[in-house]
Amino acid sequence: MSAVSTNSSHWNRDHPFAARLLHKRVLTSPQAVKQVVHVELDLGDSGLQYLPGDTVALRVENDPVLVREILELCGLADDHVLKQALLRDHEITQVHPGFFKHYAAFCADPALQQLANDSKQLRLYMEHKQIVDVLRDFPAQPSADQLRSCLRRLQERQYSIASSQTQSPTAVALTVGVVQFDSHGHVRQGAASGFLADRVTPATPLLIHIVSNANFRLPADASTPIIMIGPGTGIAPFRAFLQHRQCSGMPGRNWLFAGNRRRADDFLYGDELLAWQKNGFLTRLDVAFSRDQIDKIHVQHLLLQQAPLVYQWLQEGAYVYVCGDARHMAEDVQKALLLLLEQQGGLGPEAARQYLVSLRQQQRYQRDVY
Numbered sequence: 001m002s003a004v005s006t007n008s009s010h011w012n013r014d015h016p017f018a019a020r021l022l023h024k025r026v027l028t029s030p031q032a033v034k035q036v037v038h039v040e041l042d043l044g045d046s047g048l049q050y051l052p053g054d055t056v057a058l059r060v061e062n063d064p065v066l067v068r069e070i071l072e073l074c075g076l077a078d079d080h081v082l083k084q085a086l087l088r089d090h091e092i093t094q095v096h097p098g099f100f101k102h103y104a105a106f107c108a109d110p111a112l113q114q115l116a117n118d119s120k121q122l123r124l125y126m127e128h129k130q131i132v133d134v135l136r137d138f139p140a141q142p143s144a145d146q147l148r149s150c151l152r153r154l155q156e157r158q159y160s161i162a163s164s165q166t167q168s169p170t171a172v173a174l175t176v177g178v179v180q181f182d183s184h185g186h187v188r189q190g191a192a193s194g195f196l197a198d199r200v201t202p203a204t205p206l207l208i209h210i211v212s213n214a215n216f217r218l219p220a221d222a223s224t225p226i227i228m229i230g231p232g233t234g235i236a237p238f239r240a241f242l243q244h245r246q247c248s249g250m251p252g253r254n255w256l257f258a259g260n261r262r263r264a265d266d267f268l269y270g271d272e273l274l275a276w277q278k279n280g281f282l283t284r285l286d287v288a289f290s291r292d293q294i295d296k297i298h299v300q301h302l303l304l305q306q307a308p309l310v311y312q313w314l315q316e317g318a319y320v321y322v323c324g325d326a327r328h329m330a331e332d333v334q335k336a337l338l339l340l341l342e343q344q345g346g347l348g349p350e351a352a353r354q355y356l357v358s359l360r361q362q363q364r365y366q367r368d369v370y
């Protein structure tokens with residue numbers, strides 16, 4: 001592991017560093033279901049330091065067009081104080097049940113009152129909606145204070161670091177999946193991913209700090225083999241791991257399970273990964289393109305296809321890392337690992353579970369899922 005420490009910097013949530021955009025490129029084709037952008041920030045002389053596995057926390061700035069739409073809907077277009085607050089202080093993209101509870105106090109529409117009291121209906125309604133869509137569906141004329149009382153504080157967004165500081169001492173790279181969907185004829189974007197994908201220019205100050213992640217670290221022994229499982233944007237920290245191991249001349253074997261929807265549209269960092277595979281630095285690369293055939297193939301299917309070799313690596317001391325979707329992928333991968341241990345190790349379900357617990361206790365099974 002490199003000798004840099006992540007504690008050395010005085011930048012933090014209350015005192016973020018204003019980084020500048022160095023470089024941005026779209027990693028996906030125009031046909032891709034979900035756009036993913038590679039974003040590189042200049043750390044200048046900030047002294048900011050990070051290790052592979054750390055994340056960048058970004059202070060978000062909301063979309064001025066969306067802010068204007070909200071102000072106009074509420075009849076508050078001339079309120080400049082409110083405008084600044086909506087830009088920088090409040091969540092205006094994520095809807096949450098608390099919003100309805102408070103907003104129902106200012107909006108007399110009985111349909112809204114009913115919705116606010118029916119948690120099942122509310123959950124269904126909230127899918128594919130942002131605050132602005134609710135204001136459109138249930139018009140009211142709240143005062144600025146009333147509107148602000150309905151809104152939560154704007155939270156930072158975190159992104160896994162996709163670069164190694166050993167290779168790029170004054171830069172940091174991110175892999176950003178752009179949240180974008182259609183809501184009744186309006187294109188809606190996520191606050192931070194939309195900001196990074198479409199609104200940031202080289203002149204925009206990007207307020208960031210590093211979040212250290214001691215629970216997602218390369219093995220201390222540079223010769224230890226690693227198995228990395230990261231479909232979609234889950235690839236990000238593994239690009240950092242691989243850059244770091246390569247730059248530092250670490251001899252350990254590297255096995256990556258990656259994937260996305262279609263090879264032609266969203267093979268993230270495909271050229272780099274294939275080059276690493278070709279020159280042997282990436283010992284194995286298994287990529288699941290879920291929608292390139294009729295039956296879906298996901299990373300856990302490839303993991304099970306390679307079960308004997310995965311088990312052999314585990315018996316040889318490999319560390320296993322999982323990054324990406326927490327809602328489905330991480331659990332499905334864990335189930336596949338348990339099945340693999342049962343099959344290859346001749347273990348019962350409880351013994352397989354204990355094996356995984358033991359890996360976790362030895363920090364040989366680490367997850368960074370969101």
Ligand SMILES: Cc1cc2nc3c(=O)[nH]c(=O)nc-3n(C[C@H](O)[C@H](O)[C@H](O)COP(=O)(O)OP(=O)(O)OC[C@H]3O[C@@H](n4cnc5c(N)ncnc54)[C@H](O)[C@@H]3O)c2cc1C
Pocket residue numbers: 055093094127128129157158159160161175176177178179180181189190191192193194233236369370
């Ligand atoms: C530790 C950590 C590491 C992370 N690393 C990465 C990373 O490397 N790359 C990355 O891209 N993200 C990463 N994330 C997620 C990232 O922090 C943001 O949550 C993500 O970019 C969305 O933020 P946003 O502001 O763009 O969207 P928001 O404004 O927060 O909107 C997101 C909301 O939109 C809704 N939504 C999302 N997609 C859809 C859809 N298709 N249809 C309808 N509604 C939808 C959901 O309700 C969700 O609550 C990470 C998160 C954590 C906690």
Ligand SMILES: NC(=O)c1ccc[n+]([C@@H]2O[C@H](COP(=O)([O-])OP(=O)(O)OC[C@H]3O[C@@H](n4cnc5c(N)ncnc54)[C@H](OP(=O)(O)O)[C@@H]3O)[C@@H](O)[C@H]2O)c1
Pocket residue numbers: 034177231232233234259260261288289290291296298299300324325326327328329330332333370
């Ligand atoms: N509605 C939402 O709120 C929403 C929607 C999408 C993403 N997100 C967020 O964005 C994060 C990452 O998004 P992303 O686009 O990089 O990745 P993603 O949406 O998780 O998709 C990446 C790849 O993973 C596959 N996949 C889907 N389900 C899987 C499973 N159970 N096991 C293994 N692989 C699976 C996908 O295939 P298929 O899709 O073809 O099955 C796709 O090929 C998610 O963790 C989530 O937090 C949120």
